[in-house]
Amino acid sequence: MVSARQLEILSTVIEVGTTARAAELLGVSQPAVSNMIRHTEDLVGFPLFMREHGRLTPTKEALHIAQEAQHLFMQQNRIDNIIDELRGGTIGRLSVIATPSVGHGILPRILGQFIKTRPKLQLSIELGSQDEIIRKLGSGQADLGLSITPPRHSAVSVREIANGQLMCVCPAEHELALQEVVSISNLNHVSHISYAARTPLGQMIDTLFSERGLERRYFCEVRHTATALEMVRNGLGVALVDSFAVIGSRGENIAARPTKPTLPLKLYGLTSNMFPTTNLTMQFQQFLADYLEPHGGSGPDDGDL
Template sequence: MMCPAMTLRQLEILRAVIRGQTTMAAAGLLGMSQPAVSNAIRQIEIQLGFPLFERINNRLYPTDAARVIHEESEPLFTLHAALNERVQDLRESKLSRLRILSTPPLGHGVIPGVLASFTRRHPRLRIFFDVRELDEIIRCVENGQADLGFGLNLGPQATLEAAELQQSRMVCVCRTDHALAQREVVTPADLPARDFIALDGQARMGIAVRQAFQAVRQPFNFSVEVRYCNTACVLVEAGMGAAVVDPYSAAFAGRPHLAVRRFEPAIPCVASAFWSARRPVAEIGQRLVRQVRQALAHS
């Protein structure tokens, strides 16, 4: 016989007890009485047929089963919070709201300047903006936590609609007093291991750089490996060598001692805006996308 599914309220109570570690603390979080919380936990355990907590020194510690339920249910609370915010906006008759996420190259580069001028023209627009990794942005756009995502080398995504903003290519960066700064074009053969800062081999751009080395049969060796192109630019300017990075991190770094040179073989770098295929982005979001495209074209 199947046990009935847990309700959102029961999950909320479980979550509060795990966070508070006592029924008294959970009661305060939930606005309930302590006996009501204790009774609710007992009823959930009876309903499920297994214990959820162990009591040690007057504190409640979740069992492995409770931890699994808690972890699996967290996305529900994220979606619920997003829905409540949207309902609040509707109640207050707000003109519009945009939740925007970007990867660091665009999020620390062109987008802040665009947002500054965009919000001046739309004073009633409320914006949430954050910089995160591309895979996390994709998930947030897919599940409705974000309206718009911006990133590089997105690739085909069945659940997303995308608008190409600009096609470019990755570049080599070095200090202006580095030997490579005298070259117009830098190749993999010009980047010895002791002087090369590599991008993370698990990231899209790190993979692309390694493939470029393979294409010309050049061994891929490095002295330092970093996650972000901006981090590579910081290390380059500190004198640790050269790196191959996206052009946006190089252009918007604002570092006077950084030289940017063409890298061969060419590694495409495509900037895109994207949104859920199930939820067309609002017109004001489309306007923002157009302004970011214009800003990139004039950068």
């Protein structure tokens, strides 16, 4: 079978007319070109050039082969370009499943920045619980999971992407908005929106209250920080919301304050142990980490959002 390299040498010799010039263009020796031409002729079983007075004149058969080879070269160039784009993360498909607080908060903002230089990307975005994230990753239906609580499951690998904290979020005119730092004990004396005791955030907050001899009190129970934030935006009370959910929020007539004690948390990237992690997925995780690094645990850039 004639190789792509043999076709390249054949086409170059036809184009420039001599083995010496072809060798120069191809970066090989003239004998190597001559030997390759003779070997190709042996393979195909008929002459490819007429040799007269030191020049090579291609036969009709050689011209026909070279013409067909151009299609191969064009396809090869296309494949090379695709490989370059895949290496650079500018094409492909990225499937992300995130918990609601991440999916409603920072994810759309960061994706908007990520695809500015990657207009050919195809995206698939879903919101789900940790169990749904693990199931999607384990079945190969998602490339990346994002969560503020790390799952413990052998099917996924967990990477810490960014540091954050829970912030006390309240209407801008609320009494707690006058404080630079909000003590968690104050939450028991206002209309507190909080998380069910069986949720990871509810368990974390209950532990913190219990260590201080307090019992968490709240008038409204929710499951996700995204829900709590929407209720605060509508003036229903105050809530502890992860700092990632409020990054970049402006002009919403709400305020975010750090707490005393600090309630640290992290954003985690989850990938499947059952399937290879794509280059695009790794690039997006790094982009996400770089984007969030300036916000590391400090919450919004200013007090009022």
